[in-house]
Amino acid sequence: MAIDLKITLLSWGIAIITSGLALMLFSRSKVSVQMQKALQESAEREKALARAIQRMRQTLDIQKIFNATTSELRQVINCDRVVIYRFHSDWSGEFVAESVGDGWRSLSKEQLSNPKLQENSLLDEHCTINNIVTEPDSLFENYLVIKDTYLQQTQGGFYNQRTPYRVVENIYDAGFNACYIKLLEQLQAKAYIIVPIYSNRQLWGLLATYQNSRSRQWKDTEINIVTQISNQLGVALEHIELLEQTKSQSIALQQEIQERLAAEALLKLQKQELEKALINLKQAELQLIQNEKMVALGQLVAGIAHEINNPIGFIFGNLEYTNQYIQDLLHLVRLYHHEYPDSPSKFSEIFKEVDLDLVSQDLENSMSSMQRGVQRIWQLVLSLRNFSRLDESNIKLVDIHEGLDSTLLLLQHRLKATQFRPEIGVIKKYGQLPLTTCYPSQLNQVFMHLLNNAIDALEERSHKENFLPKIWIYTEISDTHIIKIRIADNGCGIPPTVLSRLFDPFFTSKPVGKGMGLGLSISYQIIVLQHQGKLTCHSAPGQGAEFVIEIPLHCSAVTVGAQCLAPVQG
Template sequence: MTEPFVTLDRNVYQSLQRELQELRQQVADPKQQTEAAQRDSKQSLRTILDSVYDAIFIHDLNGTILDVNQKMLEMYGVSREEATGLSIQTDYSSPDNPLDRLPAIWQRVLDGESQLFEWKAKRPGDGSLFDVEVFLRCITLDGQDVILANVRDLRDRKQIERQWQESQQFLRLVIDNIPQLIFWKDRNSVYLGCNQNFAAVAGLDNSETISGKTDYDLPWTTEEADWYRQCDRGVMESGESQLHIIETQQQADGKQGWLDTNKIPLCDAEGNVVGILGTIEDITDRKKVEETLKQLNEELEARVEVRTAQLRENQAQLQRLSENIPGMIYTFRLNPDGTMSYPYVSSGVRAVFGLEPEQLHQDATLAFDRVHPEDIADLQRAIARSAQTLEAVENEFRLLLPSGEQKWVRVNSQPYSQPDGAILWYCSLLEISDRKAIEAALIESEAKYRRFVENANDLIWSFNLEGQLTYLSPQFQTLFGFEPSEFLGKPFIPLVHPDDLPRCEANLKQCLVTGERQGDVEFRHKCQDGSWRWVSSNVSPLKDENGNVIGFHGILKDIRDRKQAEEALAQSEAKFRRFVEDANDLIYSVTAEGIFTYLSPQIKAILGYEPSELLGQSIAHFTHPDDLPTAFAFNQRVFETVEKQEGLEVRVKHSDGSWRWISCNNSPIADAEGNCIAIQGIARDIRDRKAAEAQLREQEQFLRSIYDGAAKAIFVIEATKNKNFRYLGFNPVAEEFTGRANQQVEGKTPEEAFGREIGSALRQNYTRCLEAETAITYEDNNVFENDELWTLTTLAPLYDEQGKIYRLIGTAQDTTARKAAETQLQQKTQQLEQTLRELQRTQAQMLQNEKMSSLGQMVAGVAHEINNPINFIHGNLTHAGEYIQDLLELLDLYQHYYPDPPEELNCAIESLELEFLKEDLNKLLKSMRTGTDRIREIVLGLRNFARLDEAEFKAVNIHEGLDSTLMILQNRFRASENRPGIEVVKAYGNLPPIECYPGQLNQVFMNILLNAIDALEERDKKRTDREIEENPSQIRITTQVIVSRQMAKITISDNGPGIPKNLQNRIFDPFFTTKTVGQGTGLGLSISYQTVAEKHNGLLTCISSPGKGAQFTLQIPISQRTSLVIA
């Protein structure tokens, strides 16, 4: 069993209330209770049910629906007649819900527990599913026990909750894994939160408990707290950050230390300062490193001078070599900021560009100005692609010199990444104008041949005046499957669909009459497989030397794809019309002037207007004035580019006068010439998304301030299930540690970012965190940019909605100089922990003593107030009994001497049930006397308990203290509807008066007995009635004298579940408890042990075996006059 933190005044009060309530029930008139219950109004219940926002179900105890409210009918889409008589398990629940979950919940409700849980609900009509929150409780209506269910729709809340939870989880992982001390306050310098490291330094158990505290509530001195708050006001009033404030500090060993302090104002979305973020770091070791770096830089500068002289010699040799190479060689540099330069250009630039090398050194754009305007875009894209991939480039383009001369050149280049992030190309350029002239001639010849071939893709045909085919190109077989030779010399008529033949003959007749070419005619042509294919053919006359028509020829095209497209278009138009009418989004069209010409019916659901109200109206009438320029510019781009524009977000006025956010995509409606003449678009209600975005922006701004302002390295890694890792981001400190900018590592694997050796070691740690599925911390040693770095690194996994790890959050702290101080720090930490434990134990004992003192005064007062009236009642019961007995005797004498009273008196006697009344009066008086006796016993126990709670050390009867404690706990021992009773067995020995602190010893008895009761009740909840009957719960109390040691021995044992062996050696530790939050603090047995051992020079032990109960034994000296030390 586990120890509770006992609140005796509450237990005494509750016990007394129960006893008084039982007495009231014994003397209350049952008729009055029945009449009070009958005054409940059914009509008020109906009014309440139909006015609440949630759906309400009323079930019988078997789950059948008896009644519902109006909100339920609307939520589930059923009528009241359809709703009742069904079951919530089978008719209103998704089949995806666990089958055994609802019965288990139902049983707990029947046992008297209210239940709140989420559920997947179903609409009986269409079977659609949706998320709800259900609150079940058992109540009594009209004398009948029913189950009341409150059901709330959760669909709108789920999306926001997921985004909020992801943001909160990510934020908490980051700040708790930063080794730096971090805190944040509101404008009044009241703490809103901190990370775990700051909480530990501030003496708090966890970071949540700091909320609402000020610097005066923390273990700083008053002067320190005043200074901190003064600094806070300076930052918040100026609205500017105070970063890296370097300060000196005299340390305990006499050496000088350095601190790096940061204070950053926190602003809301409007830029108003709402609080402050602070960080603190000891940078003494870093200062020492800076001094060392300064010396190394001086040595490096000397070496650079020597190396520069060598480079000058190499450059002279390169100059002589480049002057004898055809064309030109050069280097081209592209800086991270987009500027460019030519660090080296050979003398060949004069012949190619007509420029001097010095001119390109001064202005790199001169070379690009001579690139042909039609080729400059391709050249720039090739440079950008090479800079990204670092691949060699071979490019050909034209130069257009100021003289008008045009040259073709070819450039071969190889890029190299520079330490400062720039890209340097080593290039060679050669003029290829002669080769290009030859290629142009070949291209022209090839174009002529290509035109002939492309024209031959269609079928070329001819036939004579008799309609006999005289020529068919090879495409005849491709299109229709026939060999051309099969139909040469034969009529063409069998190949034309009978329904289309008149149209073809009319076209031929018109060509024959006019002697001119006729336009295309469309008809169906027969294929070898018997199918018909749509074709289009023109026709021109074939004439002899005299101009007489001797036949016809033409070009035939396959138009089956076009015909299919036309048919699909017709079907698409019909489908689109249905889509427009049924779409959840608003579909509209407007003219160039912004006038609505069409609005789909969804305008009513989104903005509350009928379509007819806005047709002919301008968009300016209901668009927010601040958004109107953006909306007109968005539409103007559609008209100018004749291209679809997406993503316009504007506020529009609802019919109720409110403004709502919508998102629009607009597409052009073009005429035959391709000019945009109107706009058609689609709009979606995005107000929920906008609200969520605002909240996410605020969280992102807060997180970014921590991420960028932290003085420790933070890095984010993408992790996949196949153990592939890629970096997603480095904060500025991580860039400084590794010597690599965020852009250099983003999207790269560890090996790509740091090389195979370091990358492989990093990957092993990332894999270890991924497999462990929990945060890991380890020391790491790497060499970045020739500098060795020791870090204390923490990796924490981040989970997606499916519970899979998709990212790792890493933090790293420089620990190179801290290693030597770890041993000393550990010793100081142990001393601090010991001091803290002693302080906590002393504070808990002081609180307990104060509470016991207050309890004694309260109990004595309550006992006194109850004792006076109950003594009055008890004393008057004797006189009332005598008076009633005299009246009954007088009544008997009257009946003896007047046996035949008048009829009216007989009726009155029968109506009063006189004989029953005479018999019941004595029973009633006896019952009242029993009740007052019980109250007097309770009062006596309370007075004994109050009298014993004194600071005086005296000799007392231990049995009286045990009995008064048992009396106070009597309500916990009795059986009730929800729990079985607990049997108490007392085996008292012959104890002499014991010298002790009576109140403190009673508290020990109370703690041990309450722990036993809690353990037995918890076990009985899991047992069946038969198990309880076979082995009822029992507490046994024995006392005896150990003569050889002159000590009193008190044993309190139970037959409960016992205490596990791994917990038995910790049950007397302060703040150790196995109970849930709110049921125990872990101080009860700790204080009891101190009371017995330190205050009474005694011994408190525990013997327990799992399944066999627990036994607590107190051994206290009978007399301590010679050895007692009063605490």
């Protein structure tokens, strides 16, 4: 019996111990499952938080950030509603983003049709969100707060309590007044977490999570997640605001650059126009001076011609009679000497001293020289008149060859030989040209400029080497009734850098004092502008130069101020 009792007691002890072990193992297993579940929930929350932050960094669209954040946060803490509320400068505000569960009305949509939903939450100083959530968390306790709002009037409100958020587990047990409970009932809220959002040390808005179906005991991890999300939203707002400021500054800078570039372009254009106007003014002035010179020359030539023509005409008209009288006297002397060979000794001595045949020959030569001299003077006067042609300033029919010959005659003194070079040979190869309609005085100026330049080039080369200087003048008419005049020389030629600017006003390659750079420019205007023609130059260093004038056979009258074509070189 004793043994059986011991066995029974031992069995009971073993059963009790086994039951205790089983109970302990069951408790430990339950705790392990709870811990595992808590760890899993924490990991999921961390992943969700990381996803929310990552989405913030993937876009610069603040509305997309708000929408993604509210949706992600509602899923993480499994609540009924998440909203982002933005304050205005007068402490009114609006819902800018919302994620709401099925079966609950949307506050962001309702505010469009019911503005009082916003105003009721802010107008009553005893029933406002400002009085409920007005303190930054410890990370923002040193931040500056805007002072021109309700916060200044209430001296910071709940900020003085250093509360970084507001957590309510049951609105009916939180000690709220009736008006605020009524507002929360309109929001369908039974419990909530509200965290301020700060941007650049100023209260920007609120991040609110609501439980609508029931009261709720919020976990610290959930509060931390909402707080961290709020902080990240503030950072995102600061980044976007900085980006917007940078964009605005960039746009303003670009606009300023464009305005400056436009102003510089306008100034450059105005400068070019002023320079062009100045050049045109100088050209017009010099053209007027040139015209005045030609007028003065014409008047001088007309006066000289008038004064010279009378005595020259008198001399020329009497030379023939004088020559005849001299011949008669010589004949009389010869006849007297023949008829009276034995004349008194006085006459005989005179006849012996004077060689009558020699005197007779010298008289004939002298008379011929005087006749040629008078004709030369006559030709010079005529050439001066032909060159100036002041009485023919209008367009008219003229002989081109006559103008060329008159110009050559006036330049005869430059064509003669000098101590540095032989005489310049002029080879004229004139074609059969009909009378041409042109401005004769201006055309003669062109001939003068081109021939003078040819002589200058020949003289420049003669200082470097010995050669036979020559000028060729060709004239012809084409099948299209274009008069072509070519004036060529075998001078030193024109380099390409000079050739490209040959017809530019005031450009000259000659030494100071040798020219003003206007002759070819004026010539170009006369040919192209007044005669609707072309003036080109073909040249190469060491190969001479050739200027080609092309004008229509019948040139029509034009206005001097008309637009001319660009110069052409070759």
